[in-house]
Amino acid sequence: MEHAGIVHRCFRCGYCKFPGDYHDFNCPPHRVFGWDTYSCGGRMWLINAWLNQEIQPSQRFAEILFSCVACANCQEYCVYPFKDDLLAVFEETKTALVNGGLAPPAVRDYFKAIHVNGNPYKLPQEQRGRWAEGTGLEEFSGQEYLFYVGCVGSYDEIGMRMARSVGLMLKEAGYSIGYLGSRETCDGNEVKVLGETGLFSLLAEENIRKFREMGVKKVITLDPHALNVFRKEYPKLGADFQVWHFTEVLGQAVKQGRIVPSPYRVRVTYHDPCYLGRHNRIFKPPRSVLKRIPDLEVVEMRRSKEDSFCCGGGGGNFFTDILGGGEDSPNRVRIREAADTGAELLAVTCPTCAKMLTDALKAEDLQGRMEVVDLAEILRRAGVGC
Amino acid sequence: MDRILQSLIDIVGEKAVSNHAEEIWYYARDPGVMPPHEPDYVVAPRTTEEVQRIVQLANRERIPIVPMGNGMALTGLVIPLKGGIVLDMKRMDRILEVNERGRYVIVEGGTSQGKLKSYLEDHYPHLRHSIPDAPAATTIAANVAIHGQGRLTQQYGFNSDMVTGLEVVLPTGEVCRIGSCSMGPYWFSKGPTLPDLSGLFLGWLGTTGIITKVGIRLYPRKKMRDVEIFVTDRDDLVADIVYRVTHTEMVEDITVWFQPKPLMFKDNNHITIYLTGDTDEELEFKRLMIWDALREFIDSKDGGFMSVQPLKPMLLEMPQRGIAAFADVPKGGGFEYSGPITLVDQYPMYAEKVKQLASKYNVVYAGTARIISGGHAMMFGISFAFNRADPDMIDRVRRAVHEATEFALDLGGIPWKPNIHEQKLAMERMDPNTLRLMKMIKQNLDPQGIMNPGNWEVG
Numbered sequence: 001m002e003h004a005g006i007v008h009r010c011f012r013c014g015y016c017k018f019p020g021d022y023h024d025f026n027c028p029p030h031r032v033f034g035w036d037t038y039s040c041g042g043r044m045w046l047i048n049a050w051l052n053q054e055i056q057p058s059q060r061f062a063e064i065l066f067s068c069v070a071c072a073n074c075q076e077y078c079v080y081p082f083k084d085d086l087l088a089v090f091e092e093t094k095t096a097l098v099n100g101g102l103a104p105p106a107v108r109d110y111f112k113a114i115h116v117n118g119n120p121y122k123l124p125q126e127q128r129g130r131w132a133e134g135t136g137l138e139e140f141s142g143q144e145y146l147f148y149v150g151c152v153g154s155y156d157e158i159g160m161r162m163a164r165s166v167g168l169m170l171k172e173a174g175y176s177i178g179y180l181g182s183r184e185t186c187d188g189n190e191v192k193v194l195g196e197t198g199l200f201s202l203l204a205e206e207n208i209r210k211f212r213e214m215g216v217k218k219v220i221t222l223d224p225h226a227l228n229v230f231r232k233e234y235p236k237l238g239a240d241f242q243v244w245h246f247t248e249v250l251g252q253a254v255k256q257g258r259i260v261p262s263p264y265r266v267r268v269t270y271h272d273p274c275y276l277g278r279h280n281r282i283f284k285p286p287r288s289v290l291k292r293i294p295d296l297e298v299v300e301m302r303r304s305k306e307d308s309f310c311c312g313g314g315g316g317n318f319f320t321d322i323l324g325g326g327e328d329s330p331n332r333v334r335i336r337e338a339a340d341t342g343a344e345l346l347a348v349t350c351p352t353c354a355k356m357l358t359d360a361l362k363a364e365d366l367q368g369r370m371e372v373v374d375l376a377e378i379l380r381r382a383g384v385g386c
Numbered sequence: 387m388d389r390i391l392q393s394l395i396d397i398v399g400e401k402a403v404s405n406h407a408e409e410i411w412y413y414a415r416d417p418g419v420m421p422p423h424e425p426d427y428v429v430a431p432r433t434t435e436e437v438q439r440i441v442q443l444a445n446r447e448r449i450p451i452v453p454m455g456n457g458m459a460l461t462g463l464v465i466p467l468k469g470g471i472v473l474d475m476k477r478m479d480r481i482l483e484v485n486e487r488g489r490y491v492i493v494e495g496g497t498s499q500g501k502l503k504s505y506l507e508d509h510y511p512h513l514r515h516s517i518p519d520a521p522a523a524t525t526i527a528a529n530v531a532i533h534g535q536g537r538l539t540q541q542y543g544f545n546s547d548m549v550t551g552l553e554v555v556l557p558t559g560e561v562c563r564i565g566s567c568s569m570g571p572y573w574f575s576k577g578p579t580l581p582d583l584s585g586l587f588l589g590w591l592g593t594t595g596i597i598t599k600v601g602i603r604l605y606p607r608k609k610m611r612d613v614e615i616f617v618t619d620r621d622d623l624v625a626d627i628v629y630r631v632t633h634t635e636m637v638e639d640i641t642v643w644f645q646p647k648p649l650m651f652k653d654n655n656h657i658t659i660y661l662t663g664d665t666d667e668e669l670e671f672k673r674l675m676i677w678d679a680l681r682e683f684i685d686s687k688d689g690g691f692m693s694v695q696p697l698k699p700m701l702l703e704m705p706q707r708g709i710a711a712f713a714d715v716p717k718g719g720g721f722e723y724s725g726p727i728t729l730v731d732q733y734p735m736y737a738e739k740v741k742q743l744a745s746k747y748n749v750v751y752a753g754t755a756r757i758i759s760g761g762h763a764m765m766f767g768i769s770f771a772f773n774r775a776d777p778d779m780i781d782r783v784r785r786a787v788h789e790a791t792e793f794a795l796d797l798g799g800i801p802w803k804p805n806i807h808e809q810k811l812a813m814e815r816m817d818p819n820t821l822r823l824m825k826m827i828k829q830n831l832d833p834q835g836i837m838n839p840g841n842w843e844v845g
């Protein structure tokens with residue numbers, strides 16, 4: 001394990017469990033399971049015990065590790081100099097568990113589905129472009145930007161709706177974009193986070209090769225998870241394309257007057273996805289888009305920006321569901337927090353969050369009070385002149 | 387399935403009980419230097435009634451039971467020395483009531499310091515509580531159960547002095563209210579003018595009952611807060627400096643600290659003085675009064691105010707997160723401290739001893755004194771950091787801390803949050819009648835000896 005040398009240095013003080021102002025526990029698995037063992041400090045101590053052979057790897061140990069949503073709240077608030085490596089420690093431990101055949105069944109199924117089908121939904125590759133049907137958007141053929149959609153945007157109904165809405169808004173703003181459709185391959189962010197390094201390398205190398213062959217120089221992603229892995233991991237494997245999240249692009253578009261929103265009287269709260277916010281420090285662009293819509297009121301949730309509470313879908317949990325449902329599940333906690341603001345719309349910028357929070361809206365019976373809507377859809381509702 | 391496990395599940399539900407190897411291993415230890423001992427079960431109750439039923443079960447079956455907050459006392463007080471049940475109280479974390487005009491708050495027994503701080507900032511921005519510098523996840527009930535100290539201790543005494551009422555599950559399972567709340571709806575007094583029964587629980591390290599609700603005083607939160615550091619290289623002047631500053635009755639908190647690293651701090655005593663005020667004028671006036679009180683030391687060049695600007699963000703933080711970072715000085719994840727309570731006059735002897743011990747045991751030290759109640763006493767923290775991967779260093783720290791406590795008790799100090807060995811040292815020195823009284827109380831409250839056994843165990 002590359003980071004074995006830091007594992008014993010955790011003091012388990014617990015700052016990692018909180019947001020900056022200590023409002024409430026901000027570590028989703030700790031919130032769900034309640035035990036200290038399911039928090040960052042607990043994991044560090046257990047990993048140390050496992051490295052010292054004081055405990056044996058078990059199903060429970062695996063659950064503790066794989067329930068981590070990689071939301072990076074711990075990295076944000078740990079007080080120690082090794083804070084930036086916490087998620088790497090968890091990832092390396094998960095790799096060891098995967099290699100030792102100890103990944104939970106749901107995780108194994110996830111890897112298998114991606115390996116066999118190229119996506120976790122076990123759906124045919126040809127269906128990957130269905131989201132674009134009837135939009136008039138074109139497949140990639142040398143346009144300036146590749147619009148990379150990812151698995152959730154390609155196969156999940158809510159994700160597909162978001163892919164359409166974002167794709168069309170980018171087009172309206174005058175960006176020359178093309179999508180891959182059936183040629184698209186999973187970006188591998190969650191595969192990596194879940195510790196399957198071999199599969200991740202295959203996916204990443206395949207994507208890099210394909211992008212290079214197709215002459216892709218600039219990528220706009222729908223999904224912050226894809227943004228994260230493209231920006232941080234792919235360059236290590238030789239990728240040389242530039243990448244932006246669509247919120248960065250729309251932020252520029254409204255700033256440059258490529259999009260001029262009309263007034264829209266509505267109260268909106270914005271949920272920061274972990275891979276956009278904490279992981280990639282993109283806090284401003286989505287807010288700047290909302291603020292450019294006349295009459296629209298933005299109200300912040302109690303926990304936002306660096307303190308945002310994860311929807312529970314990160315770290316592969318969207319597919320593996322190790323956190324499970326119930327009142328304390330992160331998406332339900334989060335939707336209650338959003339409803340507390342009195343907002344009519346909850347703006348989302350990640351297909352995983354969109355799905356998780358839409359499900360939570362139903363579970364909490366809040367459909368009458370609030371809607372979960374992606375940022376591009378809000379612009380569309382406002383009406384834009386381009 | 388094991389009968390006890392089933393009974394616990396019947397009380398709190400499956401998700402709130404664990405006897406999995408992972409929780410058993412984790413809850414067997416704290417981050418200090420005391421050796422671990424495994425519990426049989428870890429249970430996380432949500433209500434007083436659940437706590438009551440767990441205690442009744444434990445009492446019936448004679449199972450040891452150890453209440454735990456965040457396990458940060460560091461002296462092994464939550465290590466289940468005789469196995470049994472560790473009660474993780476953190477799920478009982480509701481803030482139940484704030485009486486704004488009466489300036490008190492009632493919280494559940496697992497509420498963290500951080501949560502209360504944030505809640506008050508949101509809802510009662512002109513009120514605050516005496517927050518310790520312990521990590522924010524540490525709990526209010528545990529802090530008063532060990533007579534902790536916080537930001538307002540210089541002004542108002544130990545945090546346990548600020549208790550305004552308790553709800554306790556006795557070791558025999560009765561739920562008992564202490565103070566004004568035993569007679570009516572208000573939680574404004576823990577004792578006076580009744581017989582003060584809170585003393586049966588405060589300072590007992592969880593050996594006489596489980597606090598399920600605690601009322602504590604709140605205090606005005608001024609609009610501004612500032613800090614100055616007065617530096618002197620003369621240990622012998624510290625008590626006098628503190629005496630002059632406390633005479634002004636103008637300061638919030640006073641801590642005195644010295645440490646060898648970084649080099650700029652070496653060989654100096656840093657007297658950190660916190661000020662609060664509602665206006666610039668008020669702050670300025672207080673600052674002037676303090677400068678005036680210390681002018682003599684400045685004129686004689688025995689001390690002076692250091693430039694504090696770069697340190698301000700860290701010093702004004704509550705809790706001060708940087709203190710936990712001491713644990714990583716030897717790249718190691720641990721520190722331990724002895725924190726005897728003693729007279730401020732004894733500062734020079736303590737300061738000397740810390741350095742002596744650090745050199746004798748070859749360990750990294752930090753010394754900190756927190757002034758209590760306008761100088762009536764101080765908590766002198768003798769801290770040594772260690773590397774958790776180095777058993778020899780851990781052992782050296784253990785011996786250094788033990789020697790520090792022996793030294794303090796020999797000088798007439800009393801131990802704070804003592805580990806079991808320090809408790810023994812204290813009891814050896816205690817008046818036999820006092821000891822008998824403690825034994826009587828303990829035996830009557832806990833006839834089966836189930837509450838945090840091994841601690842405050844009078845032979």
Ligand SMILES: Cc1cc2nc3c(=O)[nH]c(=O)nc-3n(C[C@H](O)[C@H](O)[C@H](O)COP(=O)(O)OP(=O)(O)OC[C@H]3O[C@@H](n4cnc5c(N)ncnc54)[C@H](O)[C@@H]3O)c2cc1C
Pocket residue numbers: 452453454455456457458459460463464475495496518519520521523524525526527528529531532533534535536590591592593595596597598709710838
């Ligand atoms: C970096 C650092 C800084 C610190 N600074 C301070 C400081 O400024 N001031 C200060 O006072 N302390 C300080 N401490 C010491 C300690 O962390 C605090 O006193 C803290 O309040 C302990 O809380 P806890 O929840 O971790 O207690 P625990 O360690 O969990 O418990 C302490 C004791 O209380 C008992 N207990 C716990 N809950 C209950 C309950 N509900 N009913 C009855 N008994 C109970 C336990 O059995 C145990 O005996 C510091 C510690 C660290 C590591």
